[in-house]
Every structure is written in C-alpha cells, then in structure tokens.
Amino acid sequence: MIPHAPGVPDVPAPEWSKNPSVVALGGGHGLSASLSALRLMSDRLTAVVTVADDGGSSGRLRDELGVLPPGDLRMALAALCDDSEWGRTWSAMLQHRFSSSGELDNHAMGNLLIVALWELLGDEVEGLDWVGRLLGARGRVLPMASVPLVVEADVRHPASPAEPEPALETVVGQSRVAVTEGRIEQLRLLPADPPASPEAVQAVLDADWVVLGPGSWYSSVLVHLLVPALADALHATKARRCVTLNLSAENGETAGLTAVDHLEALHKHAPGLRIDAVLADPSAVEDVAALEAAAASMGARVIMRQVRRGDDTAKHDGLRLAAAYRDVFEGVYGDV
Incomplete structure (x- = not known):
C-alpha cells in the first residue's frame, strides 16, 4: 500500500514500483549520491543536471x-x-x-x-x-537547460556592530552562492526564461517518481524549479515526487538552516508544487513533529531512515539510501 498525506486513503502499490521510471534532479556530490543508490534498484533512470x-x-x-x-x-x-x-x-x-x-x-x-x-x-x-x-x-x-546559466541570489546578512541594520546583497555565480554567508531570501537564474532541455521535460512527464535532492540546496536543487518549462513539467507530471533532505546544513548557503527550513525554501520557490514523500535521516532532523507538519502542508509524508555512512561522516551510504528509496517507492512508511 502507498499511504498519502493524513486523511487521504492509501492505494495499492502499482506494478512499476519494482522497476520504476525515476528522474533525479540536482548536481554535484548530492546527485551522485542519489544516483549511486537509484541505479541499484532501477534500470529506468534519468539524471537531470544543473x-x-x-x-x-x-x-x-x-x-x-x-x-x-x-x-x-x-x-x-x-x-x-x-x-x-x-x-x-x-x-x-x-x-x-x-x-x-x-x-x-x-x-x-x-x-x-x-x-x-x-x-x-x-x-x-x-x-x-x-x-x-x-x-x-x-x-x-x-x-536541465539548453544554455549555460548564471545563478543569482539575494542574501540577507545579519546585523553587526559595524552594520547595525541587516544588509541585503546580490550574489552572482553558482560558485559564490554556494559559499555565501547569510540567509538566502530569493534565488534567480540568468537568463530569467532559459530554454529547458526538451528531453529533460519529457523525462519528467513520463516518470513514475521524481527525486529532488540531496545536494547544495539553492545552487544545485532549487535551481531546477526556476527553469519555466521544467517547472511546468514538475507540476503537471503524474509522477510522485520525493524530496531527499541533506544529512547536515552545509557551510555556506545553508549554514544554520534546519530540515524544516529546507522544505520552506523549496515551497517559497515553488509554492504550488505537491510533494508526496520527504526522506530524512533521523540524525539530521531537529524537530520531527515540525518536519511532519511542514511536509503535510505540501501534501507529503515523512519517511525516516538511517542513510548516513557508518563512519559518521555527512555522506550517504549507497546501499542504505537504495533501501530507503525502495521503501518510499513501495509505500513502506513505518519507522525502521
């Protein structure tokens, strides 16, 4: 059975759950982690890359x-x-x-x-x-797009003795956004209306599951939501959508952000996007009830699984992550 958000009836797991067509969105080491896991459970896999x-x-x-x-x-x-x-x-x-x-x-x-x-x-x-x-x-x-893109972010810096009023700075370039200090308030792409890769759009429309994250939250994950045709496909697809949260806040663009903050940033940049599942490692969740509430507001349920490597580094274990994705796709949402 595949359970939905509270109040929505569970439905039987479809046949494709054993070899689903999966599209994974992201970039860098985060996307590598999800792909290394997903390739163990499906041969119908597409990576859409920043x-x-x-x-x-x-x-x-x-x-x-x-x-x-x-x-x-x-x-x-x-x-x-x-x-x-x-x-x-x-x-x-x-x-x-x-x-x-x-x-x-x-x-x-x-x-x-x-x-x-x-x-x-x-x-x-x-x-x-x-x-x-x-x-x-x-x-x-x-x-994800047919032309090279530039990431631009409005970053709010906290007040200090030298700057008593919080300062808003525009940071340009993915490499600079990734290491910026301060709270990112708004993300943009240049050009503002880039052409999406037609093959990427079609892959999303044809998928059974779309996986967003883990990875650099603003500069690698959320940027996919800013390519208009790709964003339209993410809203229109019949695929279910799984958000994979990071194992820890990164130094730079997400420093100090909680698991709930990550979901709220996604919702801010794609307010109408329905999510079906949020996958998180218990060690990365500060407040389970708050995360469940945030996920439910987007239509999702939280699935908690230990997916961190045993050496206690902030890296995903491929086999554990594959098992967690299998549970998500087959609707096994109980705590393990």
Missing part, C-alpha cells in the same frame, strides 16, 4: 569555449557506472584530474571527453548519450 557551474575546470571550459559546464554532468555519468571492473575503471577515468604547471592543471578528463564529443557531434544530449554508452551507464544524463 548547468550553472562557473568554477574550476567546468568554468574554464565554459568561458573559453562557450559550452555548457560539463562538471556536474560528468559526475552524474560517473555515478551511473556499475560496480564492475569496467564501470569502476571508466568512472575513475572520468573523475581523473591532471596536475601540471600548464593549462591542463586541474582539468577533469571527463570534462574534456564530453566537450570533445559536443564539438564533434554538435548536440549536447547526443554527446552525453555517447559517453553513457561508452561507460555502460545504468541510465541517462541530461542537462
């Missing part, structure tokens, strides 16, 4: 060649490699970074491979599909 990175190897290639920043796309592809000698070797190759005193320093090999295919084929999606086939990736990787 294209706003402006730092490091990705930023350099973006500036020099005018391409989509490939770094988050590369990390998603690496996460979808299977746990065989072939998969581990190609995953390591994608993630390999050069170290030199020249122009190649800190460039990721996977970034260069992806951009080379884009130049040869003239099509970003086709190029990513070719990389996926080379790797034997268990799923597809798509950009």
